[in-house]
Amino acid sequence: MPGSAAWESRYDLIYQDLSDERLFSAQAQADARLVGPVSFSVASALPLVQRQADTWLASNLNVGSGSGPLSYMASYSLTPGDIIFADDIEYANLNKPQRFGGQHIGQNVRLQLPALAGAPLAIAVTHESDDFWTVNGYTQQQREIADLSWKPRHAMVNLQWAGASSGLDSSLALDCELRGSVGVPTPSRANRKRAVRISGRDCQVVSDDVRYSDLAAQTYGVAYTWARPQLENAVKLSAIDPMWGGGSMQPDIDPSYELGLSQTRTRGAWTAKALVAVRHAATGASIELVDGDTMGMPMADSDTYFASNATITRRLPTVSVSATWAHGADPLWFVPEIGQEADRFGLAVDFTRWAQTLAPGVNPTLAMSWNWTQAKTRANQRTSDNALKLNLSVLW
Helix, strand or coil, rough: CCCCCCCCCCEEEEEEEECCCCCEEEEEEEEECCCEEEEEEEEEECCCCCCCCCCCEEEEECCCCCCEEEEEEEEEEEEEEEEHHHCCCCCCCCCCEEEEEEEEEEEEEEEEEEEEEEEEEEEEEEEEEEEEEEECCEEEEEEEEEEEEECCCCCCEEEECCCCCCCEECCCCCCEEEEEEEEEEEECCCEEEEEEEEEEEEEECCCCCCCCCCCEEEEEEEEEEEEECCECCCEEEEEEEEEEECCCCCEEEEEEEEEEEEEEEEEEEEEEEEEEEEEEEECCCCCCCCCCCCCCCCCCCCEEEEEEEEEEEECCCCCCEEEEEEEEEEECCCCCCEEEEEEEEEEEEECCCHHHHHHHHCCCCEEEEEEEEEEEEECEEEEEEEEEEEEEEECC
């Protein structure tokens, strides 16, 4: 309430009417003693005229600060689609219009509890929703994450729960709903960081093979990291233990293990990443004795091999160039019978920054990549593939 000493000590209101970039733009700020600073902003573009605006309507609400006991953030945006500009002669021949528009809704709540053993517990909940209206109907994507963190003097504890499809692992075919880690720093010199990190996850295997649609997996790992400015090294031992869902009559799958060494180095505009790992993967299933019968499937076999990958990136003023090489790449390496070991080499050039200087009004994206792959399946079948891709998109 304005004038209340408990809630308000200052109000600021800024309003702009029909600028070159927005139909209108307004901001409001206040200081509330019980919840901290409060700010609200809203801006609207003029459809069909302000082509540079990537949103028609955007608003943000922030309550509290990151250092306070409670903070809340909410955002909403309405984005234009292809069909709105389909009658524009300059862009009509590029692509067939497919999307009317979309909206994004995001919320984040962070609560800092009283200190426990010298450090407060922090709880954060994030929910994001993206809706798209297309000529083929309506689609929606959601992302939900709840995070609990605690950072006492000699440890860092984190527990995270992710909703469906919110915990996808980009390097493994896993969707991990529950993740936890404990990090313990070790004594080190100035400008040096050393730590031991223990982690675990409860996941669902992501595969198009219907035989593994009910397969889950638990992962465990311990890592030791040491770093200094522009250089970070890590050695990690991890295990993946697949498990069938309740009621499944499938034979058990043995755990698989990986021991890896990674390094990340940065120097000026150059960034280099490398990983070398040895994997011990189960290739068969264990015997399950029935009524004392030992006849049937042989005991599980295993496969031990090396896997590695390296990436080097050079960032130039107008383009970025990167090269990637991988050996033994396989997101499903821990699952018997499916998956494939692959050797991959790729080159990519991102011209987006250069293209935006030529045509800033349509916010272009321009990139080109070449990828070569040679793969070997578990049945020792070999395939190879070459692909040259050009990615070009504009806002219209």
